[in-house]
Amino acid sequence: MIVKPLLKKTLIVVGYLTLLGACFLSGAAVMTLRDRVEVRVTSKGDEDPMVTSVKLLEDDVVSLRSDLERLTQAIDSNFGKLAEVLSQPEEVTVDRRLHAKIDALAQELAKRPTVVMATPVASDAPAATASMPVEGTADASTDLSDDLVPDDVAISTDASESSASTPSSAEPEVAGVVAEPEPTPKKKSFLSFSVPKNEIDLDSVQRFSILGSLSRVGFDAKSTLHDFSGATTTVTGDFDLAVAAPDLGCRGRVEADARTIRTGVDGRDEEMRSLLLVDEHPQLRFELDSLEVGEVDREKSRVTGTVHGTLAIAGVSKPLAMPVTITLDRSRRLTVDGQCPVKVSDFGITPPSQLGMINMEDQIQIWIALKARSLGPAQATAATDPK
Amino acid sequence: MTIRLALLLSGLALLTGCYPSNVLDSGQRAVVEDLVEVEWVAYDASALTGSFALESMGGDNAGAFLELYYYFSPGGHYTGAALIIGPEGPTFQVLSGEWAFVAPSSDTPAAPGELVLDGEPYLVDTDATRRGSRVRIRNEGNEVVLVRRELR
DSSP, rough: OOOHHHHHHHHHHHHHHHHHHHHHHHHHHHHHTTTTTTOOOOOOOOOHHHHHHHHHHHHHHHHHHHHHHHHHHHHHHHHHHHHHHHHHHHHHHHHHHHHHHHHHHHHHHHHSSSOOOOOOOOOHHHHHHHTSSSSSSHHHHHHHHHSSTTTTSOOOHHHHHHHHSSTTTOOOOOOOOOOOOOOHHHHHHHHEEEOOOOSTTTSSSSEEEEEEGOOOEEEEOOSSSSOOEEOOOOEEEEEOOTTTTTTGGGGEOOOOOOOGGGGGGGGHHHHHHHHHTTTTTTTEEEEEEEEEEEEEEEETHHHHEEEEEEEEETTEEEEEEEEEEEEEEEEEEEEEEEEEEEGGGTTTOOOOOEETTTTSSSEEEEEEEEEEEEEEEEEHHHHHHHO | OOHHHHHHHHHHHHHHHOOBOOOOOHHHGGOOOOOOOOOOEEEOOOSEEEEEEEEEESGGGGTTTTEEEEEOOTSSSSEEEEEEEEETEEEEEEEEEEEEEEOOTTTTSSSSEEEEEEEEEEEEEEEESTTTTTEEEETTTTTEEEEEEOOO
């Protein structure tokens, strides 16, 4: 009873071992023989391999012939289209002319020395224009600049720059020699904007516009009991002036609104407006005729002198000469400070008096503290000035 | 009678004495620009994004600029317009390009940052009190202060 189960287990183990051994042997046989076994499938009728190759070649030739025929048809079609295009004579002629011109220009460019105009440029497009080759004389460069360079491009007329940038007429052009292009001067710019000029030109006539909110005109008066000043910041005007070369011309006007002059006492202001006849003559006006220069300090951008003109108060005009100091502030604005004595009676105004005891003196000191901004050369701005 | 006259004159003198002398000192005649005192500090690119207009300008180029406007977009593109005095008088220049902000290094955090406009570097800092309300841009002795403007 006990032996029978043991035998059964032994037989099962032997069976597993046999199965495992058979699998191992099969795997070993496959590994050993796999490189040596070749499987070939053939039809029943054996064919010569040479015949098969010839047939394949014949197929290739047929295919190539077909492709060649399609290619020929395509070429025929293209030639037909080309013939149609050639049958349009005008367009072809223009095209040929253009090509001929381009070829001629290319040849000419290759022959000429490369010259770069040393001019400040305002934009990329003019820069490209300015780097074009130029005829061999300064006159030619001027012609070129007139014809091709837009108006907003500043062309330097400085003799040294011209001689440096364009070939002199005394130096004949050497054909076939291509000179090294001169480095184009770096575009002067600030915050990416082209800035044509840094400094206000004190030696040429500039148009200046008075900055009303930053200007003040007034007077100092004396009276029996106390002195006082009157002033206004309602100032307008503009003037043309060569600050350091006034002989070039000087003219302009400065106006102050008489209705806005304040002395600090309302009653006095009211009386003053009455005396100045502000209803009929609301503006105090100074017409600038000339500037008599005393001292010019270019290092400090400071000019002292005397302005001459006509002052109109309450409808009465009188010549006036006022010593002034002209400077440039850090924002490159023109600052004009000056003062001079004036008798109010000269303008038909009786000095006010209170009870015959408190009297204002006839002579007052009028003064100006102006700020003006240059708008550029006077002629250019006059041409565009709507006034 | 004499006493009354003396009293009257004294009273008048006292009344007129109510008006003190108010002569403007010659050094105060010029109008002082109402410019805000600003403490400048370094900041980040957000100080620059938006629309700005010219508040003040100093340096050699100040004489050429009458007006100046900028719009810096967050994406690094900018456009600007300036009324510049040229040979033909005041003329608007309009341009656009690329901008970038280079923050100061961690070693010198107080140093101004760098605004690069089309490859050109400028020192830039901003109003310490209201950061981004004003920016100051400097380069080679030139200085411009731009104030932020809301778009309308």
